[in-house]
Amino acid sequence: MLSFFSRLKWVRKSKKTQSSKKKDEISKVSSRTSESTNSSSQPKIQTSSVYTNGRRFQAYKDCNYILPNDDTEIDRLHLEHWLMKNVLGRNFSVPIEPELDRGIKVLDAGCGGGTWVLEMANEYPNSDFTGIDVSVGWPTEIRPRNSDFVVGNIVSELPFEDNTFDFVYMRLVGMGVSNDEYPTVLYHIYRVLKPGGWVELVEVDGAQVYRGRRSSQFWNAVLQYLKMRGFKTGIVKDLYQKVEDAGFVNIDGMRVRIPLGTWGGKLGEVFEEDVLGAYRSLRPVIQPMLNFSDDDFQSLLDNLPAENNEVRQEMNWFSNWAQKPTPEQIRFR
Template sequence: MTEQTTSNTNNVVANVEVDNSYENDSSYGDELSSYTASLTSSVLDYRHENGRRYHKYRDGSYLLPNDESENDRLDMLHELCLMVLQRKLYLAPISRPQRVMDLATGTGLWAIDFADEHPQAEVIGCDLSPIQPSLVPPNVKFLVDDIESEWAYEKDPFDYIHARYLTSSIRDYGKVIKQCYRSVKPGGWVEFQDWDAFPFSEDDSLNDTGFLRYYKEVYGSFEEAGYEVRPGTKLEAWFKDAGFVNIHVEKFVIPYGVWPKDRNLKELGAWLQAQAEASGFEAGALAVLTRYKRWTKEEVIVLSSLARADGRKRTIHPLFNFSVVYGQRPENLPR
């Protein structure tokens, strides 16, 4: 099989036009609500800290909560990703897969939706926290596992492995992707969908803002703690290094807030802002800043409040990069 790498730009925006059709209105107010009205054993011995709940299995390896507020936020991100991909769960050219893995499945929505869409497939979702629902399709099962530990799937490999939104939760992406290579069948596909966690703007409107300070403080601390926070733009290189072929890259730019003039971008921005305002700012900051930087809970709340307030200003136009990369394990090559 000849190695082939393709790169498509889909929904990548340059010079996003600001919607200025407002008079004497400097914040989003009711408009944001109009876009988000539709949002509706020892392993269980969870860690409780600063009013939030965290996983206990491999305690401390993942720094975001696993409580109901966080689960609701993850479900909102599931919907956001579906909107970005035009209601598709995946982009890889898979056909009638029989055995599928969803890495770090979270609340399990992707695995459940995939199982409904592919009833012939056995779908396994793994996560550090057993927070998934118990009433699921018969072809789904969930495992408590640490994907950064050594795997034991090589003897029973998968047709397709999926991972999404692992930024700031993985220290060694390259190792994980190599384990995916070893655990997928020859000819099988692996797909990662992930962010660059640092925002940017095309008009320098983020300069000297509490919004930008939040991301520098929080994700700078994640980096100091050894976590990868900008995986999206590095996935293609990791896939090549692991040995995948027919690598395909899709790049997206997602706004934060309803400032874009384009209707679709405005809706995407509303969802991204809604999940952050719901609990995302505090969820992302509390553990890493209090455990690694010795911040107090109150200091984290102040930082989050500043980011939330600046994020509502129409004069600030944040953007985030989001990438989807998939590749195929070569056929006729030894494992």
């Protein structure tokens, strides 16, 4: 079996700031019907949102994503995209750049704000890029002509014909796809990939490497909340086996250990901004789990940077890729 974490690398880049947006929204529930912004042939999906302590969360009954889906969270996802691109050195790791230059069909499963799709569409104008997500967070008017977006729940289905895409990219769905649901998502990906097509999966091990007392306290509350929502931990721990069980071949990948805090230079500084942004996003659901007052929770956030530097906090990210076998490869397996 190939080594799943065959490479380890560090990259330090300059900091990019994230806009901070605060909304004073009263608690309410809203719902609407959405569809693909370009293709009326795609099935419609009934989506809904719930507002909690000024943050908007996904309330679609078959979606377990625990982070918000509002503009503030989209800003954080833009920052996170920039961070991962600079850490990994590019937007993908699968060996298909010549094919992208010539022109192929690509899907971003769980695309969030659509940043990856938009950048890739600009960089590879001969290829066609589609993003799918249960919430609309992408630009609906101004975007590259070779990009499209579809509203859909990747756990339920991928609303595309068999053997449609040459490359499927999926990043950071661990907070919305449970360990038990992951094989179903991989089944959908396998189905829509062409024989010989590639899938790339990027996930983070939120448990971190050297946790201090405060970060342990926060993460344990996250685990408790995930358990309440039916999640199991450890997607990254057995992802290789899940990919292999789904029928993929030529499985490979790399682990990237990223510093968290100013002790790690600009990279650690930006990553800390991203993680603290995620912690703030989770405040409406995690603060009650901790039974903290507003002041106590803010004190926890305020003291995390010093603790991160003290313990030299790090976090593991995993970029893993595999190939759907061709009929010839299946025949000789």
